Amino acid sequence: MKKYLILLAVPLFLIGCTGDQQKKEKSTQAKVIPQAEKDLLSKAQMFFKVLPTEAVNPENPLTEAKVKLGKILYYDNRLSKDETQSCNTCHNLATYGVDNLPTSPGDNGIPGTRNSPTVLNAAFKTAQFWDGRNKDVEEQAGGPILNPAEMAIPHEQFLLDRLKKTELYPPLFTAAYPGEENPFTYKNVRFAIAAFERILITPSKFDDYLANNIDALNEQEKKGLKTFMDVGCIACHTGNVLGGTMLQKFPLFGEYRDYIPEGKIDYGKFEDTKVEADKFMFFVPLLRNVEKTAPYFHDGSIVDLGESIRIMGKSELNKDLSDEQVNDIVTFMKTLTGEVATDWQIVPEELN
Ligand code: HEC
Numbered sequence: 001m002k003k004y005l006i007l008l009a010v011p012l013f014l015i016g017c018t019g020d021q022q023k024k025e026k027s028t029q030a031k032v033i034p035q036a037e038k039d040l041l042s043k044a045q046m047f048f049k050v051l052p053t054e055a056v057n058p059e060n061p062l063t064e065a066k067v068k069l070g071k072i073l074y075y076d077n078r079l080s081k082d083e084t085q086s087c088n089t090c091h092n093l094a095t096y097g098v099d100n101l102p103t104s105p106g107d108n109g110i111p112g113t114r115n116s117p118t119v120l121n122a123a124f125k126t127a128q129f130w131d132g133r134n135k136d137v138e139e140q141a142g143g144p145i146l147n148p149a150e151m152a153i154p155h156e157q158f159l160l161d162r163l164k165k166t167e168l169y170p171p172l173f174t175a176a177y178p179g180e181e182n183p184f185t186y187k188n189v190r191f192a193i194a195a196f197e198r199i200l201i202t203p204s205k206f207d208d209y210l211a212n213n214i215d216a217l218n219e220q221e222k223k224g225l226k227t228f229m230d231v232g233c234i235a236c237h238t239g240n241v242l243g244g245t246m247l248q249k250f251p252l253f254g255e256y257r258d259y260i261p262e263g264k265i266d267y268g269k270f271e272d273t274k275v276e277a278d279k280f281m282f283f284v285p286l287l288r289n290v291e292k293t294a295p296y297f298h299d300g301s302i303v304d305l306g307e308s309i310r311i312m313g314k315s316e317l318n319k320d321l322s323d324e325q326v327n328d329i330v331t332f333m334k335t336l337t338g339e340v341a342t343d344w345q346i347v348p349e350e351l352n
């Protein structure tokens with residue numbers, strides 16, 4: 001049966017083609033897309049994916065009440081011991097989910113050792129942190145609150161008691177976790193914050209391009225995309241957020257000190273596991289909004305995006321990129337800048 005359908009379809013297809021051909025010849029204005037342009041788009045579609053509209057975790061279904069609670073917690077200084085900082089202090093949504101500092105001071109005022117990555121689109125990463133030590137944003141959200149170098153809350157119950165005592169939180173927790181006898185659990189805090197993080201998705205014009213709108217990028221942006229793929233950045237920076245899927249060694253070529261001349265040596269995943277094979281293994285960061293998330297690298301030591309690209313060329317690919325290649329890639333990187341919804345940036349009125 002299938003065979004006949006195909007036999008039928010072929011002549012129809014041919015008729016369709018000749019019809020198109022005639023139409024094309026008639027209208028001189030119709031745009032002919034050069035083969036090289038089509039090839040570039042097909043190749044890009046193989047390595048990158050349109051940013052999904054939802055970042056789903058079946059274990060943490062999003063509801064309006066949970067996202068609302070999560071946003072308030074995200075902005076609440078009460079999540080730090082001395083009530084000096086919130087998640088938004090280091091991951092400021094008014095500045096693309098970062099604080100633009102090399103490293104961020106904690107509740108105690110002392111800077112940590114690693115750069116604050118952006119929370120935008122972070123839910124799409126297959127692991128969290130510079131060394132990928134947490135599996136998702138649900139697990140991650142519990143960390144900074146209890147980290148002595150960050151929000152420094154002494155223990156879980158301390159925070160739960162503090163929140164329970166307020167007028168604000170009891171109805172919010174009940175609404176977010178209906179039917180639960182005691183919704184004030186640390187897990188529920190984590191899951192609500194993560195629910196808010198899951199809506200922080202910023203598509204850009206690169207997504208329009210990947211969705212077959214070949215004119216969404218201009219000539220130089222396409223040239224940059226081509227360079228990014230041709231020189232080999234796609235060995236690590238692929239998928240819907242151009243990274244965030246694997247651990248890799250930094251640096252693969254040369255020594256750590258060739259690229260990070262100052263400060264304490266950061267051994268990457270080894271710092272957490274003490275396993276020799278994990279030395280200098282870092283989780284490949286996402287590149288969405290990278291134009292806005294300076295300074296770069298795990299220690300925030302590089303301010304200029306072009307410089308970080310030049311270093312990547314050398315440290316990961318053993319290539320000396322030319323100024324032209326670097327500039328083209330910078331131009332392409334800017335097409336990954338999306339829009340941060342105004343609503344996310346507004347401090348919840350409940351906290352005023
Ligand atoms: C004092 C500054 C500071 C505060 C406050 C803070 N963070 Fe972070 N955050 C960091 C730093 C630094 C890292 C990277 C640490 C590492 O990789 O070892 C990080 C990593 C993350 C990541 C991983 C992103 C990625 O790309 O891997 C997420 C998500 C995140 N933080 C969310 C939060 C949330 C939610 C809160 C509030 C509960 C919070 N942070 C509070 C500084 C901070």
Ligand code: HEC
Pocket residue numbers: 228231232233234235236237247248249250252282283284285286287290293295296297298299308309312313316317329
């Ligand atoms: C072998 C894997 C690999 C390749 C190939 C690679 N990168 Fe990276 N990239 C990484 C890792 C790992 C990091 C994190 C380095 C660190 O801070 O320790 C990183 C970091 C970056 C950063 C900094 C992001 C930030 O938020 O701090 C940029 C920008 C970047 N890469 C761009 C590129 C470009 C452009 C290329 C191609 C020239 C490239 N990368 C090739 C693995 C790779």
